[in-house]
Amino acid sequence: MQKNFSRRTFGKTVGAAAIGASSLSSLAPNLGAQGTPRENYYQFPNGFLWGCATAAYQVEGAAQEDGRGPSIWDTFSHIPGKVYNNQTGDVADDQYHRYKEDVQLLKSLGAKTYRFSVSWPRVFPTGAGQTNEKGIAYYERLVDELLANGIEPFCTLFHWDLPQALQDKFGGWESRETSKAFGDYAGYVASKLSDRVQHFFTMNEFSSFIDLGYRDGRFAPGLKLPPARLNQARHYAVLAHGLAVQAIRDKGKTGTKVGLAENFLSGVPVIESEPHVKAAAQATRVLNAQYLTVIMEGKYVNEYIQQEGANAPKFTPEDLKIIGSPLDFVGINIYTPVYIRADDSSMGFAVVKNPSSYPHMASPWLDIGPEALYWGPRHVAQIWNAKEIYITENGCSSADVLTPDGHVYDTDRVMYLRNYIGKLHRAVSEGFPVRGYFLWSLMDNFEWADGYNLRFGIYYVDYQTQKRYPKLSAQFYREVIERNAVL
Numbered sequence: 134m135q136k137n138f139s140r141r142t143f144g145k146t147v148g149a150a151a152i153g154a155s156s157l158s159s160l161a162p163n164l165g166a167q168g169t170p171r172e173n174y175y176q177f178p179n180g181f182l183w184g185c186a187t188a189a190y191q192v193e194g195a196a197q198e199d200g201r202g203p204s205i206w207d208t209f210s211h212i213p214g215k216v217y218n219n220q221t222g223d224v225a226d227d228q229y230h231r232y233k234e235d236v237q238l239l240k241s242l243g244a245k246t247y248r249f250s251v252s253w254p255r256v257f258p259t260g261a262g263q264t265n266e267k268g269i270a271y272y273e274r275l276v277d278e279l280l281a282n283g284i285e286p287f288c289t290l291f292h293w294d295l296p297q298a299l300q301d302k303f304g305g306w307e308s309r310e311t312s313k314a315f316g317d318y319a320g321y322v323a324s325k326l327s328d329r330v331q332h333f334f335t336m337n338e339f340s341s342f343i344d345l346g347y348r349d350g351r352f353a354p355g356l357k358l359p360p361a362r363l364n365q366a367r368h369y370a371v372l373a374h375g376l377a378v379q380a381i382r383d384k385g386k387t388g389t390k391v392g393l394a395e396n397f398l399s400g401v402p403v404i405e406s407e408p409h410v411k412a413a414a415q416a417t418r419v420l421n422a423q424y425l426t427v428i429m430e431g432k433y434v435n436e437y438i439q440q441e442g443a444n445a446p447k448f449t450p451e452d453l454k455i456i457g458s459p460l461d462f463v464g465i466n467i468y469t470p471v472y473i474r475a476d477d478s479s480m481g482f483a484v485v486k487n488p489s490s491y492p493h494m495a496s497p498w499l500d501i502g503p504e505a506l507y508w509g510p511r512h513v514a515q516i517w518n519a520k521e522i523y524i525t526e527n528g529c530s531s532a533d534v535l536t537p538d539g540h541v542y543d544t545d546r547v548m549y550l551r552n553y554i555g556k557l558h559r560a561v562s563e564g565f566p567v568r569g570y571f572l573w574s575l576m577d578n579f580e581w582a583d584g585y586n587l588r589f590g591i592y593y594v595d596y597q598t599q600k601r602y603p604k605l606s607a608q609f610y611r612e613v614i615e616r617n618a619v620l
């Protein structure tokens with residue numbers, strides 16, 4: 134197999150062959166003896182949960198079916214110019230009708246678990262009040278199908294598809310009424326599904342739906358609010374999370390676990406030396422002040438309140454208690470590194486902007502930094518003492534090409550995954566309590582403002598035929614799962 138041996142390694146290999154690789158490795162079990170299977174070094178703990186993630190509006194389609202109400206993403210994607218080529222989630226991957234086929238895709242990967250999201254306006258077409266039986270029935274069918282195939286369902290309650298009625302009536306996340314409605318919705322779903330679903334995520338990525346939706350206008354509902362109103366919307370979003378935590382505990386079966394899925398900004402020290410590591414931890418607390426930090430600490434950090442001054446959110450002590458409701462686990466979505474260095478400023482850290490030569494995947498924002506998958510869990514465990522952590526999303530876009538014979542050789546995605554999962558292995562092997570990993574995404578899907586232009590799946594979707602094709606990365610992931618190791 135290896136042709137280019139130097140003389141030195143060649144001599145060693147002959148020696149190893151003479152006494153047998155296995156006896157050699159037992160003489161020096163930790164030294165990486167030549168020929169020793171690498172599983173021995175990159176093995177994950179037994180029971181590690183490998184899975185895939187998707188979100189309702191990105192995969193379901195069936196936007197008008199069975200009594201589903203409109204969400205802000207239906208409205209937004211139908212406004213010309215908001216999404217790449219004016220594409221919408223009307224049909225998406227048609228998972229609403231093809232969920233059985235998609236469960237088989239998961240099964241053929243050997244996936245242990247699937248993270249899906251519930252579309253709020255399917256269950257409450259106007260966000261509150263009247264429920265839609267056909268809406269919740271879909272998720273019951275999906276959950277039953279997963280369980281029948283030995284796949285554990287993990288359920289996200291909000292992945293950005295806010296009922297349009299709540300936007301119209303209350304200004305969406307600008308109102309406490311929306312927070313309350315979310316609590317009621319979360320409790321209702323828990324009452325229906327918690328006999329079969331143990332893990333619920335309240336929200337997916339506060340900064341995406343608030344900062345991009347209410348500050349930058351790039352996501353639904355497309356607003357550009359001034360700072361004070363923006364901070365208040367942020368506050369009502371974390372309040373909604375807290376109310377949902379309480380409602381799920383109240384209405385869910387005993388033993389139901391609740392957490393969230395946050396793409397928190399996880400500081401990667403520019404160099405792994407003490408001052409930079411300390412700075413990265415401090416940055417992680419301060420830069421997540423509006424979301425994960427207030428949720429984990431039940432308090433806004435002073436730096437945030439001072440910096441915002443008159444624009445700081447208005448809240449009561451009771452709000453903070455609700456927001457800080459203890460969680461059973463923390464889910465983190467990890468894509469890109471944010472480099473931090475120690476600094477003499479009063480903050481003690483500085484964010485280091487990447488040079489223009491920094492490598493990225495097909496999405497221009499998706500800078501490659503496998504070590505983010507090490508530092509993310511480490512920060513959550515060390516800063517907030519989390520005892521159960523999931524990587525709720527990790528994955529990447531690439532410029533996939535389907536060959537005439539139905540293959541996609543996404544070597545760049547395999548490279549990305551291999552390196553990121555390798556760093557996750559480091560976190561797990563150092564004892565940080567990561568229990569599972571959800572690859573984003575099972576299949577190509579509606580990539581928000583980028584429409585269908587950017588593909589994140591490990592299954593390729595031909596949107597004309599809805600046919601799914603396993604990419605090279607699907608084969609890679611199946612190997613990872615089967616060996617419970619990254620190679």
Ligand code: GBH
Binds near residue numbers: 337580
């Ligand atoms: C996740 O967001 C989402 O949870 C998921 O739905 C999505 O499909 C997946 O990642 C892949 O994007 O276009 O320059 O304004 C990851 C965090 C936040 C990264 C928004 C992209 C937009 C950057 N995302 N951000 S830009």
